[in-house]
Amino acid sequence: METQKMLYLSKKDVERVDLPMEMIIQALDEAFKEKGLGKVEMPPKPGIHTMPDAFIHAMPAAVPSFGAAGCKWVSGFPENYKKDLPYINGLLILNDPETGIPLSVMDCIWITAMRTGAATAVAAKYLANMDSNTIGVLGCGVQGRTNLEALKIIMPELSEVKAYDISQDAANAYAEEMRAKTGLDIKIVNTPKEAVENSDVIVTAGPILKEPNPAIEFDWLKPGVFASPVDFDSYFKKSAFEGCEKFVTDDREQCLYYKSLGYFQHISEIYADLGEIAAGSKPGRENRDERIICANLGLAIDDMVTAIKIYRKAVDNNIGTWLEL
Ligand SMILES: NC(=O)c1ccc[n+]([C@@H]2O[C@H](COP(=O)([O-])OP(=O)(O)OC[C@H]3O[C@@H](n4cnc5c(N)ncnc54)[C@H](O)[C@@H]3O)[C@@H](O)[C@H]2O)c1
Structure with a gap:
């Protein structure tokens, strides 16, 4: 042989x-x-x-x-x-x-790094307002970079980025690198609230914590927002999960499994699996004002x-x- x-x-x-x-x-x-x-x-x-x-x-x-x-x-x-x-x-x-x-x-x-950014872009294609121009990025590491790179491709009108990180050095390095790479106007902000308020798109990419201390309140979220919590439920409060019109995930079974382990305790009903939306069996965004969270857990x-x-x-x-x- x-x-x-x-x-x-x-x-x-x-x-x-x-x-x-x-x-x-x-x-x-x-x-x-x-x-x-x-x-x-x-x-x-x-x-x-x-x-x-x-x-x-x-x-x-x-x-x-x-x-x-x-x-x-x-x-x-x-x-x-x-x-x-x-x-x-x-x-x-x-x-x-x-x-x-x-x-x-x-x-x-x-x-x-790349496929997680790409998964956010696929979710945005079906669930975000395509003329979005402001994005808040919370967590300026690897995922903060690739998510922005991918979203810029799918949303050509994106122009302003509000970047927040607990490390000032990480935020500075991000702003310099991503400004050069994307040509976007990147402002460093000092609080999660500044990154979220008035943003059309939100990406949170800090650490995934089993016992998180989430910051994002429902009333910080602009009508029509699309949010991609790459770090699961570490950043969004119960009020935000409950107040949004749609909660989507990339895999329903996997999401419920994580819930049984103690994550995602405050999510509302799962509206759809991203595959159902991509295949056309469930509608994605249905009007300009819906607030939609899509938690992509990362799939094989x-x-x-x-x-x-x-x-x-x-x-x-x-x-x-x-x-x-
Ligand atoms: N859902 C998925 O498919 C998927 C895939 C890969 C990574 N992740 C998750 O994405 C997250 C980021 O991964 P990464 O590779 O970019 O890590 P990274 O270490 O490159 O970046 C994390 C950044 O978050 C910052 N940070 C830490 N605590 C913060 C806080 N409370 N608020 C704001 N910023 C904070 C750090 O200073 C750092 O700059 C991790 O939680 C990781 O598990 C998810």
């Missing part, structure tokens, strides 16, 4: 492949449609927890229309910044859907459809190291 080989893609290799954000948004939009039509396989993610507020999750999924199957093994450790390490780390394995043989092992930091389908495109582009461009299995 012939010796099988798989392609190893380091963090630098994945970054060199440089899949454009536009392609990732498009891939995720298609993946959500497939999910809404019941054409993907994705069991809820199991996890282990070795430190308070930390997780290591297994995220398997198959998306047949993309020829994508595999599993991401990803960790999130909120205290890592003290050791100058990223919050999110991990590896992703892609398998050949016809033989099960591993095709590739790749670092998943870049993929997680997001990772697999991004990873297969990275793998194919890496093969075409001779990026990575072939290893014997």
